[in-house]
Amino acid sequence: MKLLKYVLSLFFIAMIGCETNEDIVDFPLHKSRLVINCSFSETKFWTVHISKSLSVIDNAPLSAVEDAVVKIFEDGVLLTKPTYFVDGFYISFTDTPIIGKKYSITVSAPGFESVFASDSLPVAVPISSISMVVTDSAFYTGHLGEIVGYLNAEASIVFDDPANQENAYVIAAFRVDTIYSFDSTSWNLMNRPLFLESTDLNVETRYGETIILSDELINGQTYEVTFTFQDSFEGVNKPKAIHYIFILRSLSPQYYLYERTYGLFSTRIPDPFSEPVQVYNNIENGFGIFGGYSESSDTIMIQ
Amino acid sequence: MINMNVQLLLVFTLFILSASAQKYTISGYVVDRNTGEKLIGTAIFEKNAGQGTTSNTYGFYSLTLPEDSVNIIFHFVGYSAVLKRFHLHKDIVLNIEMEPSLDLTEVEINVDDYERIEQQSTMSTIKIPVEQIKALPALLGEVDVLKALQLLPGVQSGVEGTSGFYVRGGGPDQNLILLDGTPVYNANHLFGFFSVFNADAINSVELIKGGFPARYGGRLSSVIDINLKEGNMKKYQGSGSIGIVASKLTLEGPIIKDKSSFIVSARRTYIDVLLQPFIRYALNQGSGTKAGYYFYDLNAKINYKFSDKDRLYLSLYTGDDKFYFRLRQNPYLYDGVLYENKLEQEMGWGNVTSALRWNHKINKKLFSNTGITYSRYNFSVSDYREEVVTDTAMTRNIFSLKYLSGIEDWAGKVDFDYVPNPKHYLKFGIHGIYHTFRPGASTLIIQNPGITDIDSTSGAEDVYATEYSTYIEDDIKFTKRLKGNLGVHYSGFYVNSKLYQSLQPRIALRYLIGKSWAIKASYSTMEQYIHLLTNTSIGLPTDLWVPSTENIKPQSAQQVALGIAKTFKKNIQLSIEGYYKNMDNILEYSDGATFLNNNEEWDTKVEVGKGWSYGGEFFLQKKTGNTTGWIGYTLSWTNRQFDNINFGKIYPYKYDRRHDISVVFSHLINDRWAIAGTWVYGTGNAITLPIATYTGFANDTYYGLYGAVEYYENKNDYRMASYHRMDFSAKYKFLLFKQLDSEMIMGVYNLYNRKNPLYYYFGYDAFDNKALKRVSLFPFIPSLSLNFKF
Structure with a gap:
């Protein structure tokens, strides 16, 4: 019995000893660098967001850089110098990118090392055809007399992937409607995004509401991507006609890598066992993305 | 000329005489x-x-x-x-x-002793006497075979305190752990803090890291061949131990003296029993609540010697771990209705291995071993809820959800040893395994009088596969100086109408220089058809064994090694080896993937890539005498490359450990006292930490969201602090109750209280500033255990 008591005493000593212990570890402080966020397309004026990075152990919030000098070059020739607009955005309201040209950007700001990046616009890939089948739908009257409903659909987009061009695609879809979204300053009217899902083996994954696929295995082919979505309704009346917009965006390889990895980073499950995600970065001496894309769209109406 | 002819005649005559x-x-x-x-x-x-x-x-x-x-x-x-x-x-x-x-005094060995390391054709092979393993200091006093193996050069431990190990840059699934010839799929109790092997029941342990003999196959990096004892043929005896965590009891003896014997060895933890009142208190529950954790294991073996030519063995290992929570509420009346509730939740995992073997001495030169083996590993989580409602009538509502995953093998094999003459030792045989993989399925049962009963099963379906192999190897003595082990291993794997095949040559050579030095070289190719999905470094029961598929090809490896070996006086053995190993089709979880996400098929969240490991190992071992032990040092580099991880760039494996040192000794002071100690040092593990944050940009067609991005320079480019630790134990022999041969073992884990890192995370310091924090688990821990024999 004495032995048992002794063993038990030691057991508790051992258990107390097994409590975890935490120490602060010296971690090298990262020197702040400039961050460029710029996705460009022939349908948009040059818009560049400039901010600064922080060490991962810096308590300060992320912030924009307002005194940067931004220069955009087209095929090596200075094209424009976007000027500061608001919230870290630098905009040039006179120029838009052109397919076939190579664009580069340099950004400098006091206290920071200058940064550089370059990319091109991929050729726009038109949607050859589009089809959509409503697989299921229902509408009923809610408790307050409102009309509530849903619609399940399967859609497909056909396009001709250009041969000899390395690119990737993002597909997005919207219901043409008016919903109100709040962006911290005002209420805006916007289309309703649809969450797309696909079992196509070439579709790598979906991040947020879009799906993304590389042309690695379909290069130069006519390709049909099939996907499904569910739409939901809530309103005073049952809609008489519904318009859907489908967008096919062709991304440059650099922009594709960024979209894929940033999407993965944003949607990862933050559990202690999940693998870290490295987000692609094509800014020399800095961080962010300078990537080009082209897009085409088509609309379908159902009644 | 005549003289020359006479000489030739003499030589010829001698040759004829010798041959005849x-x-x-x-x-x-x-x-x-x-x-x-x-x-x-x-x-x-x-x-x-x-x-x-x-x-x-x-x-x-x-x-x-x-x-x-x-x-x-x-x-x-x-x-x-x-x-x-x-x-x-x-x-x-x-x-x-x-x-x-x-x-254990030194036996003066003849220089030609066949056991000497330089005499053996094999290399990268280490045997540790079980008694030496038992003499080592152990965490919480629990002797652990796998943790002893971690102290050998070329073997890296994973997370502190766990028994996971990584051999020459290989992954945790690349170790073939054989218990009496039967593979054990999950060798861990309590998340790897203890291994499933009960040292009291073990006869021998051998580790092979390279230069694999052709008889082994199916894993890339190592073979751990553990043989159980057979039981005392002469008399009944028992032994046991009482430790802080668990107790063990072993009984053995003759069934028929010198003809048949048995051994049964069991171990169980008693944390759950001892702490039950505290658990209830902590959970703030009454006597209807039970919660806890335990593991047990049982080894049993019987054998029967029909004659000098025939012998039959039947061995069994079974072991389980279980966490449980059971709640039975007292019945209560509400609005005239009587309610009774019951809740039972469990998480359990365990192995069963069994082998039936028949040894047959076909003739004086040919020996066969025929066996049928069974091996199963299961992991299950269950949630059972029952509500009995008694009003005018009694109704029973049941909700039951059970998740089950695992692997099951049925195998058969025939092995032959053929010794035609002292220059050849042939081994050949054929093996076949029928695998059943259970990648995870859930069964849901709902019984409620108000709704239609549900009894459904969902999840991945079982996958069946057949693995087969045949081999032949010959330990050849070419000349007095040159000896080799040459062999070939052929294997195949058939799964979902897909057949993979592989022919694997194995070569090991030894050349004697002088009387006591040997140069050794080896080349081996290995093929592995099964993979372990794990993104933790500890032996979690959720780790999932999966087969090669059409998309996921078998893993393969090639390894070359070159070394020297020598035995000094007092039977001190030295081996220095260099090796290079490359591995193809190895798996890693994709960026962002986690095993906790069961919504995705396993093969959609893994990447297939390559690995390399190279380095040198120094091993100086003394097996006999009052003082025994070894010094091991490993200098190594281990890298990985996956197209979709680290943007295709090569990165260090998480257990890439530049320096790894172990010093192990045990010393018999006198008939009563013995001491033992270990000191280990290892370069810190490679982990991935962000160095910066910046504003990200999702040029989403709708939201255009901005969020903070964590910037990782490269995968695994941060080194945890180096790991080092000293353990010490003292053993005192005495007679318990004046008749039981007993030993009291007092041990200390982490003698100088080194705060070794378990993991790192970003948190906040006392002033609310962001900081990198290091968590360590095991400080100075004393232990006490009592062993006895009767």
Whole structure:
């Protein structure tokens, strides 16, 4: 019995000893660098967001850089110098990118090392055809007399992937409607995004509401991507006609890598066992993305 | 010219005489005199002819020599050498019983001793006597075979305190752990803090890191061949131990003296029993609540010797871990209705392995072992809720959800040992395994009088696969200096109408320089058809074994090694080896993937890539004498490359450990006292930490969201602090109750209280500033255990 008591005493000593212990570890402080966020397309004026990075152990919030000098070059020739607009955005309201040209950007700001990046616009890939089948739908009257409903659909987009061009695609879809979204300053009217899902083996994954696929295995082919979505309704009346917009965006390889990895980073499950995600970065001496894309769209109406 | 002719004639005559000299075979078994236990790997050497052999896994040996006076010495570590002199003029059966050498004093070994490391053709192979393993200090006093192996060069431990190990840059799934020839799929209790092997039931342990003999296959990086004891053939005996965490009891003895014996060894933890009142208090629950954790394991083996030619073995291992929470609420009345509630939640995992083997000595030179084996690993989580409502009538509402995953093998094999003469030792055989993979399925049962009953099963379906192999190897003595183990292993794997095949050559050579130095070289290719999905470094029961598929090809490896070996005086062995290993089709979880996400198919969240490992290992070992132990040092580099991880760039493996040192000793002070100590040092593990954050940009067609991005420069480019630790134990022998041979073992884990890192995370310091924090688990921990024999 004495032995048992002794063993038990030691057991508790051992258990107390097994409590975890935490120490602060010296971690090298990262020197702040400039961050460029710029996705460009022939349908948009040059818009560049400039901010600064922080060490991962810096308590300060992320912030924009307002005194940067931004220069955009087209095929090596200075094209424009976007000027500061608001919230870290630098905009040039006179120029838009052109397919076939190579664009580069340099950004400098006091206290920071200058940064550089370059990319091109991929050729726009038109949607050859589009089809959509409503697989299921229902509408009923809610408790307050409102009309509530849903619609399940399967859609497909056909396009001709250009041969000899390395690119990737993002597909997005919207219901043409008016919903109100709040962006911290005002209420805006916007289309309703649809969450797309696909079992196509070439579709790598979906991040947020879009799906993304590389042309690695379909290069130069006519390709049909099939996907499904569910739409939901809530309103005073049952809609008489519904318009859907489908967008096919062709991304440059650099922009594709960024979209894929940033999407993965944003949607990862933050559990202690999940693998870290490295987000692609094509800014020399800095961080962010300078990537080009082209897009085409088509609309379908159902009644 | 005449003189020359005479010489040639003499040589020719001698050759004819030599060739025509009659040869006879000495064969038999080598066993322990006191217990009848087989002695695996006994060195047998005939001094006059300079020929030798070793006993096989079943203690059998065969040595063919010319008719002459023979002078044979039998030597086994920890036993008094046996010398036999007689005139060999016919085939004889010579069964040897060896006496344990209690004081373990050095046996002066003949320079030609067959057991010496430089005499063996194999390399990268280490045997540790079980008694030496038992003598080492152990975490919480629990002797652990796998943790002892972690102290060897070329073997890296994973997370502190766990028994996971990584051999020459390989992954945790690349180790073939055999228990009596049957693979064990999850060798961990309590998340790897203890291994499933009960040292009291083990006869021998061998680790092979490279230069794999052709008889082994199916894993890339190592073979751990563990053989269980067979039970005392002479008398009944028992042993046990009482420790802080668990207690063990082993019983063995003859069923029919010198013909049949048994051994049963069981171990169980009692944390759940001892802490039950505290758990109830902590959970703020009444007596209807039970919660806790336990593990147990049971080894049992019986054997029957029909004759000197035939012997049958039946062995069983079973072990389980279980976390449980059970709640039975007291019945209560509400609004005139009586309610009774019951809740049972469990998480459990465990292995079963079983082997039925028949040893048959076909003739004096040919020995066979035929076996059928079964191995199963299961992991399950269950949630059972029951509500009994008694109103005018009684209704029972049941909700039951059970998740089950695992792997099950049925296997058959026939192995032969053929010893035609002392220059050749052939082994050949054929193996077949029928695998059933259960990648995870859930069963839901809902019984409620108000709704239609649900009884459904969802999740991944079982996958069936057949793995087969055949091999032949020959341990050849080409000349007195040159010896080799040459072999070939052919294997195939058939799954979902897909057939993978592989032919794997194996070569190991040894060349003697002088009398006591040897140069060794080896080349081996290995193929592995099954994969382990794990993104943790600890032995979580959720780790999932999956087969190669059409998309996921088998893993393969090639390894070359070059080294030298020498035995110094007092039987101190030195081996220095360099190796290079490359691995193809190895798996890693994709960026962002986690095993907690069961919504995705397993093969959609893994990447397939390559790995390399190269380095050098130094090993100085002393197995006999009052002072035993070893010094091991490994200098190594291990890298990985996956197209979709780290943007295709090569990065260091998480257990890339530049320096790894272990110093192990045990010393017998006198008949009562013995001490032992270990010191280990290892370069810190490679982990991935962000260095910066910046504003990200999702040019989403709708939201255009901005969020903070964490910037990782490269994968695994941050080194945790180096790991080092010293353990110490002292053993005192005494008579308990004046009749039981007993030992009290007092141990200290982490003697100088080093705060070794377990993991790192970003948190906040006392002033609310962001900081990198290091978490360590095991400080200075004393332990006490009592061993006894009866």
